[in-house]
Amino acid sequence: MDFLNAIILLLNYIFVPALAYGSQLAIGAIFVTLIYGILRFANFATGDMMSFGTMIAILFTWYFQSLGLSLGFLPTALLAIPFAILFMGLYMLIIDKFVFKYYRLNKSPPVQLAMVSIGVMFVTQAVVRIIIGPSDRRFFDGEKFLIRANEFKEMTGLNEGLAIKSTQVITIVVTIILVSTLFWFLNKTKTGKSMRAYSDNEDLALLSGIDPKKIVMITWMIAAILATIGGVLYGLDKSFKPFTYFNNMLPIFAAAIVGGIGNPFGAFLGGYVIAFSEILLTYAYKKFFMYVLPESMEPDGLIQLLSTDYKFAVSFSILVIVLLYRPSGIFKGKIL
């Protein structure tokens, strides 16, 4: 019985949250990696683009709520996502037309594009804050828990409860659908294949008659989908605050690089690597050992490798180690 409790404990405090957080990071990391692979620059506006998409989704959510629309036990925000994606795509295309296109046509070095993306970051941040303000916002409605800790305890008779939030399940399900569609698109359809070819070798792709304008446009549309959905899922699970979204850019970058930048599958797994290592290394294992070990060997301390304050530091340290030993990432991306 004790082992069962220990496993439930780990599931409740490590596995389920890490899986949800990892999915959110993974979507962001694929966004970064796509932009890097096809448009060839590190997009420092990642976090703020996600917050922009989320902001539009929130505005639509409020509008739907005022109309009395709802999805029952599901959050209304899911209904708002398609509309938010439309606006987000428009925003991305406008930015591309007025900002990035010029540098792409001039074949500017990636560093210059990265600098430009900082400009975009400032502008997007300003727009988001001017429209919706900098404060913390929760826009979740519907059923909060799928399984409550108490119910689980009653059901199974165990000491440890397993609470599963509906947002966690939504996050994981949406991620699976989104990512598998994306990989199907990239690997099976003609457009997807031409995108990969363009990312692999631009000149060769152009020679074989691939239209760069179309590729770029589709990339921005996919980026809009990823940014909006990733942002909304994070906001539903935690809360929406522009500053947090800006900070989330850092673990997302870490995930993309750890997985091998330019490689979408690597980025996908990188998100989980970062999330799991963050939570595994900062979790206090005291209770776990209390279940597993006999009473005489019970630990005194918290058995915590690192204090939770270092959550971010963990992912960045992993990144540094990966950069040192395998600069192209775990799943070989572009060679540095």
Added chain:
Amino acid sequence: MRKNLNVIAAYSIMMGLITLVGIFQSWNIALSIFNLCLISAVMTMGANIQWGYAGLINFGIMGFTALGGLAAVLISVNPVQEAWSAGGTNILLSLFLIIGIVLAVRLVLKKYQKSKIRNYIIAAIIISGIIIIRLVSAPGIEAIEEVNPARTGFLGGLGLPIIFSWIAGAFFAGGLAFVIGKVALGLRADYLAIATLLISEIVIAIIKHEDWLTRGVKNVIGLKRPAPYEVNLQETEWFINLVEKFNSGKLALISDLSERQAVLNQFVIEGSSVFVKLCYSGLFLIVVIILLILTQKALYSPWGRMMRAIRDNEEAANAMGKNVVKQHLLIFVLGSAIVGIAGAMLVTQDGLFTPGSYRPLRYTFLIWVMVIVGGSGNNFGAILGGFVVWFLWIEAAPIGLYLVNLTTAGLEDTHFLKVHLIESVPYFRFLMMGIGLLLIMRYRPKGILPEKIEIK
């Protein structure tokens, strides 16, 4: 003289703007803008050395600034004797252990060929070392943090005058830059940017949460000052006389004696804070001028030419026998050290150290906007960038408010759009920075004062 006309014009305009703020708002605000402009100028010089001279992207400016600030604390705060006796030995022991680990890793690296086993040995040394250090330091840290946690709860510093911390800050930041450079300088430009950005976050995380060293988010307040205190000044004879002399014209108009005394007091209070800020301005100006002379000399020296050669074509420079790796490391350390000085200056001016206030937007990206807008590769440009951008950053709110009032003049005061816009005036600075950066990148990619290298 003629070819420097644009430099002189740009600086005169800038000074004129600050003077206008002094006349229309207050001299206090003008001087505090000016002081922060000078500090920003030091930071941009550091970033400019790395980016403009050598083409290295350093997005870790925030980390180096914070280390400079930490230096100010560790140098100037009086040592906390109780804390040292409570946990000092443990901390010192951990310090020796860290040195031991580094030496052991170096030994392994030297002795054995590159192989998987070597990697495992190094990993084993580091992991076991960290565990031992944690075991050794934990009781010490606990003891230190328990010593009067409301006021101290940390080891304190050396109790030296705070000016020394400017040099110490340079060493701290330079040391960190050496380590980072060893690890990350081999990376391609945009990876280096991301890596330094993330490493600086790690530095901030450590400074924020190692309370025994920095007091963490509890902040260190009431640091020593290189300038006199306002309260003391207001009671000093010569200062009151000075203020009286300055304002003798205005004072002479007032005939009533008690009223005159009250007005004089008002002038003394205002004057004291202006005087203190002027002291800071003088100190900062000295630093800026010294650094400017040194960097200008370096720029036009053979070494500067070599750095530009490396920046413009690494392979060719390498083929000419220049040690690219070594020079990159050197310039990374030098630039970061300058940023460290700025960090120490900033904390000195504020008189308090708040680890929670170090945010990448303010301390990394804004500095980069300054460098790009001002003109990378040109020291005068970088300094000007620091001035212009900081000035706009502060004055963006009044300008934004004016613009909002202008555009919504037709609306009623209670109209929701107008109220909303006026509430969000503080965020116009982001908009201004972003649009400014984008415009400069597009239409004047070399900045306001572009780099100019005379080829003879």
